[in-house]
Amino acid sequence: MEKFKQPIYVTESFLPPLEEFQGYLADIWRSKWLTNNGNYHQRLERALCDYLGVKYISLFSNGTLALVTALQVLRIAGEVITTPFSFVATTHALWWNKIKPVFVDIEPRTFNLDAAKIEAAITPQTTAILPVHVYGNPCDLEGLQKIADTYGLKLIYDAAHAFGVKIRGTALAGFGDLAVLSFHATKIFNTFEGGAIVCHDAKTKKRIDFLKNFGFADETTVVEPGINAKMNEFQAALGLLQLQYVGTSIERNRALTRSYRAALGGIPGIRFFEDIPEVEHNYSYFPIVIETENYGKSRDEVYDHLKKYNVFSRRYFYPLISQFPSYRGLESAKEGMLPVAETIARQILCLPMYPNLPADAPQKIADIVRRFQERR
Numbered sequence: 001m002e003k004f005k006q007p008i009y010v011t012e013s014f015l016p017p018l019e020e021f022q023g024y025l026a027d028i029w030r031s032k033w034l035t036n037n038g039n040y041h042q043r044l045e046r047a048l049c050d051y052l053g054v055k056y057i058s059l060f061s062n063g064t065l066a067l068v069t070a071l072q073v074l075r076i077a078g079e080v081i082t083t084p085f086s087f088v089a090t091t092h093a094l095w096w097n098k099i100k101p102v103f104v105d106i107e108p109r110t111f112n113l114d115a116a117k118i119e120a121a122i123t124p125q126t127t128a129i130l131p132v133h134v135y136g137n138p139c140d141l142e143g144l145q146k147i148a149d150t151y152g153l154k155l156i157y158d159a160a161h162a163f164g165v166k167i168r169g170t171a172l173a174g175f176g177d178l179a180v181l182s183f184h185a186t187k188i189f190n191t192f193e194g195g196a197i198v199c200h201d202a203k204t205k206k207r208i209d210f211l212k213n214f215g216f217a218d219e220t221t222v223v224e225p226g227i228n229a230k231m232n233e234f235q236a237a238l239g240l241l242q243l244q245y246v247g248t249s250i251e252r253n254r255a256l257t258r259s260y261r262a263a264l265g266g267i268p269g270i271r272f273f274e275d276i277p278e279v280e281h282n283y284s285y286f287p288i289v290i291e292t293e294n295y296g297k298s299r300d301e302v303y304d305h306l307k308k309y310n311v312f313s314r315r316y317f318y319p320l321i322s323q324f325p326s327y328r329g330l331e332s333a334k335e336g337m338l339p340v341a342e343t344i345a346r347q348i349l350c351l352p353m354y355p356n357l358p359a360d361a362p363q364k365i366a367d368i369v370r371r372f373q374e375r376r
């Protein structure tokens with residue numbers, strides 16, 4: 001096997017042709033309206049509602065501030081049940097609100113919060129559940145909603161991976177009391193940085209828009225100490241342009257996913273997700289699980305071996321959020337409390353996946369993985 005001539009990273013930001021963005025830039029320059037609910041901001045909100053098939057969306061400067069704000073919108077306090085198997089921003093959003101995270105284990109099938117284990121973690125202080133649609137795979141929507149309804153809890157989804165994902169024709173971003181999206185540079189739809197909250201009524205949208213703009217309700221009314229988390233016109237303009245390409249990006253990722261699946265099929269000890277019939281996926285990640293007992297080598301050995309071939313995979317999500325110093329002292333974070341998450345965190349590896357990944361890369365990467373096993 002020859003190594004790749006150029007480094008292949010786990011992802012590469014998608015950008016439209018520069019010439020297409022220049023017209024938008026010139027227009028913003030002329031208008032001198034750079035931020036604060038400008039023309040492009042308003043257009044992107046409408047366009048995203050259409051694209052996602054949701055009624056209300058509020059744009060943010062990034063997904064983390066959208067998460068922080070979402071919790072404030074619903075006045076969440078006390079304890080919130082969440083997953084340890086996510087990007088740190090999920091739990092950090094609780095920390096910034098002085099909310100105690102209560103980690104509950106994940107399902108072995110989807111790596112999402114296990115609804116069956118939530119009830120045991122509920123206390124009188126619990127106010128909400130914050131699950132994540134990890135890799136864009138839908139959470140147990142009905143199971144989670146049922147628990148939220150039974151115990152009177154709010155349900156806020158971190159849908160940062162789920163842009164464009166649909167279940168039985170409905171956007172995943174439309175589920176829960178609120179859902180938060182990220183448009184970070186590494187996500188399938190990016191606005192350089194960016195994010196959004198999806199909600200279901202005009203009143204809530206109004207409150208979200210107050211809170212992302214210092215709490216201003218009008219010129220002289222400040223409802224509470226809101227943050228500055230507004231999306232600017234440059235981000236919004238890029239978003240409008242990116243929206244024209246995201247369908248093609250998803251198509252390309254789907255083709256690459258099929259290539260990976262075909263090329264990795266039948267390697268003992270290597271598992272990956274298959275399509276779910278009622279789900280239209282966005283194919284924005286290609287995670288594999290490496291079972292050392294059957295593959296013969298560890299995930300970390302594969303991770304290091306790939307580097308020799310100029311392939312830079314990533315161990316998303318390792319370490320678990322519950323293993324970082326800020327959180328590991330929590331009762332729910334103690335070793336052995338989250339056995340499924342602990343196992344998956346040791347076995348998971350995300351292979352390169354992005355629209356401009358060369359079409360033959362999945363086959364080559366799979367060959368490296370296959371031959372590495374044969375050398376044992």
Ligand SMILES: *Cc1c(COP(=O)(O)O)cnc(C)c1O
Nearest residue numbers: 062063064087089160182183184
């Ligand atoms: C990317 C991401 C975020 C944070 O979004 P930013 O836009 O980078 O602030 C939150 N949660 C998850 C699961 C993410 O992957």
